[in-house]
Amino acid sequence: MDIQKVDQIIDKHGAEASALIQVLLEIQRENHWLPQEALARVAERLRVPASRIRHIATFYKAFSLVPKGRHEVHVCVGTACHVRGATRILDTLQDATGILPGETDAELKFSLETVNCLGCCALGPVMVVDGKTHGKLSPAAAADALKSYE
C-alpha cells in the first residue's frame, strides 16, 4: 500500500493516538487488509507501540492482517438466519470454495467470512458478495451464485 495514502489518512485524524482504531479502519477499507509497512507507519506517526497496534488489529474483527481474495463472501450467521438454515448455506459454500470462514483460497479468488447479523432478516438466509445481497438462499442457490464470479 502506498505510504502517502497512509499518511493522508493519519493526517485526516490529526495524528492522534486516540484515533488509532479509526485510522486502521480506513486503511482496511482502502486496502482490504493491513500490510506491515502501513502498520509500521501508523506506529511511528501516532507514537503508539507496535504491540498495541497488533493487539487492536487482532482484537477487532474488522481487521485482516493477510491479503483478501478478489471477492469477499459474507455469510450471515445471525440468529434469524441460523434458524432459517444458515449453517447449511455455510457448509455448502465451504465445500464449493474449499476454504473455511476467515480463510482466502490459494488463487486469491474468494475470502469467506461469517457475519453476526446483516440486519436484513426478512431475506434470511442471506449472504453478501462484494456488497451485493443474495437473499432467501437455499444451499444450491448459494453455490450457484458463486459461479458467476471470476
Added chain:
Amino acid sequence: MARLNSSEDLERLRREILARRDPKKPCVAVCAGTGCLASGAADVVAAFRRELDARGLADKVALRGTGCHGFCEKGPIVVLDPEETCYLQATPADVPEIIEKSLMGKEVVERLLYVDPQTKEKTVREPDIPFYKHQKRMVFGPNRKLDPRNIEDYLAIGGYRALARALFERTPEQVILEVKESRLRGRGGAGFLTGVKWEFARRAAGKPKYVVVNCDEGDPGAYMDRSLMEGNPHAVLEGLLIGAYAIGAHEGFFYVRQEYPLAVENLGIALRQAEEHGLLGKNILGSDFDFTAQVHRGAGAFVCGEETALLASLEGQAGEPKPRPPYPAVKGLWGKPTNINNVETWANVPLILNEGAAAFAAIGTAGSKGTKIFSLVGKIANTGLVEVPMGLPLRDVVFKIGGGIPGGRKFKAMQTGGPSGGCIPEELLDLPVGFDELTRAGSMMGSGGMIVMDEDTCMVDVARYFVDFLTEESCGKCVPCREGLRQMHRILTRITKGEGHEGDLETLQQLAETAQEASLCALGRTAPNPFLSTLRYFRDEYEAHIREKRCPALSCKALIHYWIDPAKCRACMLCLRKCPTQAIDGGKQRIHVIDQAKCTNCGTCFEVCPAKFGAVRKLSGVPVPPPIPEEQRTLVRARKQDE
C-alpha cells in the same frame, strides 16, 4: 442557511417550511432502509425519478427516500401520500403503472396491495394493514415521513422543539426530574432508569463531562437501533443534546458499528445540517449552551456494546470491560464523568419533553413505561421492526402483528434479549412485554430482538449457537467466561452430534453457575441464559439427544438421515438432479433411493421434493429402512395400469 439564534427563529423557520409545503401535494415515499435497499429499493426510487421526469410530473409529485418503515418482509415498500396507499414488493417495472393509475388517476394497483394470507382480503391504506394496525409507533413512526438527509423534514414534524423547551423553559435539574418522572428505562438491555443515571452523572465531580450514544448494536437478529439511526438521526441527536444540557456535558460521541455504513453516513449529514442551523456548536439556538458531537466507528467486537468496553474502544484501546464501580457516571471516558445511553433511549427523550412525563408514564406496565421497538425475525410471516406499548402480550406480537408462523408450522419458542437472553415457550406467550416480566420468565428484554422459532428449530442447537457466539466474542479477560464458555460449547456440540452422555447436563449447569457468579461483565454473567432457559423449558429435547441420540426437531445434522419413502416417490428426477454428491440412485420410472454412504445430509433433496409428493423424509433416532430391492423399483403409474 442562516443559523437559528432563538427559539422564535426555530418556530419561524418551521412555519416557513410548512408554508412552502402543500399537504395535498402527492408524495411518493419509498422505504430506503437497509432491508429494502437490499431488496432493490434504490432501483425503485431511480425508476420513479426517471418516469416522473419523463411525464413532466417532477414538480407536481414529491419523491422521498425515507427511513425504514419496518415491514421488511414486504420490501421494497412504496407509500403514496396523502392517501397512504401502500404498495408492497414494488419493482422498477411497476413504477409506470403506479404513476399512471394512482398518481395521474385515482385508481389503485390491486396486485401490489397487502393481501391477508387467510381471508385473501386486500388492504389499501398502510395504517390498516394488520402489521401496522396493532402497533403504537411513537418513536419509530416518524421514520416513514422523513428523508433522514433533510433536516427540514424533521423540523416540519416539530423537530428540535423539545430542545428549545429544555434550553429556555427548564433548568437542567427540571429536565432530569421530568425524565425521572417519565420512568423511562434504558432500551439497551439492562433497563436502568434513565433519569437516575443522568442524575448520577450531573452530580459527579469532575470536568469535562461526556455523553455517548451507544449504537454498537451487536445482538444478532436485532436492528432497530440501526433503523432509527439511519431513518431519524435528528431525533437521536435532539435527545442527546437535551441529555447533555441536563448533565452539563459539552462533548458527545456516537459510537456506531462499522457494519452500519448507511447509519454512519446519514448521521454525518445530520450533524452537519444541525451545525449549519445553529443546533450544534457554540451558543445553540442563541443560548449559552455549547455542544459538539463526533462519530466513532466500532471495529467489530460484540463486547463493545458493554459500556466500559465501549469507552475503552472510544479511547483507541482494545474493548475490554473494566470492573464497576466506579461506574462511567463517576469515572468514564478519559476518567471523566460520562453518561452512555442506547440509541432508542435517546430517541425517546424529545418525546417525553414534548408530550410530558405523565403522558409517557401513562403507557405501559407498572415497571415498564412507554413503547419498545422489537425486531421480529426468524420463523415469522411478517419479519420486521415493530413498536408496541409495554404490556402487550407476546402472543399479540407474534400472531396479530407478526402474522404467525409461515408454512403452517407450529410455534415453539421465542428468543428474546439476544445472546444474553433466553427462550420463552408457547405456554408463556400471554406474558405482557416488559423488563421485569421477561426477566422473571428466565429471559430478558435486552435490546429488543425477538427471534421466533418453530417446531423445526432444535433448542439444544439454539443454546449451542448462542454459546458459540459468545465464546467467539468473549474478550478473554476473565477465566469463567473465556474458559467456561469454551467448555460449555464443547459439551453442547458433543450433545448435538449424538455424543452426549449422562452427567453432561450437571456439568453444564455448574459451568453456567460459575460464569454467572464470577464473570466481570454482563457478557459473561448472562452468557449461560440461553442454555439455562432452554434447559428449563425444553429439558426433554436435551434428554432425547443424550439418551436416545435423537433430535426431536429433526434439525441436528449428525442425528438425522434423509430417506425417500418408496411409496410416495414419483420418480420425478428433481432430487436426483439437484443432489450435489450424486448420492441418489434412480431414473425415469425408477423409484429414487439415497445411498446413505454418499449422502452429506445437505437437505437439498428434502427441499426440492414437490410438496404434493412429500417423499423425502427426515429420520432421527430410528434406523434407516433398507433400500427396496432393485426389482421393485420400477414405478408403475396408476394411469398406465388403466390403459
